[in-house]
Amino acid sequence: MIQSKQTEILVGLFVAAGLAALFMLAMKVSNLGDFIDEEGYQVTASFQNIGGLKPRSPVSMAGVQVGRVANIKLDPETYDAVVTLNIYPEYDNIPLDTSASIFTAGLLGEQYIGLQAGADDFYLADGDEITLTQPAVVLEQIIGQFLYSKAEGE
């Protein structure tokens, strides 16, 4: 009987270790951790072009991450991309006239939304819209424009 008790304890440890490994993978390796405690308030912003922005891309202000992209939709009337941003609750004093632009981290890195604080006395709240936006810089377009202006200059 003692033998079987020992076996049971070891099996219990085994199962616990396996689940712990899975938990570690979930929390430490994947981004499930910050997917769960997705608290905060949501604001929208429409962009002409969002380039390679994806849901859960970071939203940062002065380089500090203040939120994540919650979802991306296409406005059926204006054909703009409507991006919903989830801003963490501790950053509740972002001015109303803040502008949003889409940047690329590094030359080939992933894209993120950068916010530049405005000077308004009122702060963004849940459901508000950021009206001052700047579309993503698409590398191909810049190269195209450059080649075009080159050709024109000659």
Place this chain on the structure above:
Amino acid sequence: MIDFIRMLGRWALGTLERLGRATLLLVQIITGIPELMMRFSLVVQQLFYVGVLSILIIVVSGLFVGMVLGLQGYNTLVDFGAEESLGVLVSLSLVRELGPVVSALLFAGRAGSALTAEVGLMKSTEQLSGMEMMAVDPVRRVIAPRFLAGLISMPLLAAMFSAVGILGAFLVGHGLLGVDEGAFWSQMQAKTDWYDDILNGVIKSIVFGFVVTWIALFEGYDSVPTSEGVGRSTTRTVVHSAFAILGLDFVLTALMFGE
């Protein structure tokens, strides 16, 4: 010529017959599982032999595979000045591919062969027919608990393999090669997805556990009851499991990550 065709025909019929017997065994096992829930201690005992005793080889191999990945990945990435991406490289290759596949291969060698030998020897020493004489169904009493134990252990072992491998890569990358700690983890978290990467890896390892344990138990149950026959079945278990794992891995990868 006729002889050759006849040989081919016999081989095809033999293979089909074995496949049919294997499927019948599987059906018998699965119908036995609900009943097994009442006597879970049988499964716990097998979990010990199949799972707990495999931990050592899985953890040690995982650690070394992760460390090698860290070293090799660093050497390639440093040329592009992208050594911070080491975490992504290691986590994606471990979680998607190496974790499930290598741990399943090790599992087939460590636990699958043992299962075949054990069941085969039970058959050759007529313990299985002895049970039948006592009106105990050997499939429900002997085979089904082992099957369930293999099915449960495999995903847990694969998760341990991946987790330990990532820790090993971190040890080499951060401790030995000086990759920045924050970048290592944050890039990994940004690029590794819970559903697309980790959960698909877990599904893969469940499928592999299913197939490996099924092959091992069938080979044992179907072995020729002599010492030579048991030996041959054990070899076949390892070889067939390896084929099944690698072939299924391709199919599963194409289904999950192809598009």
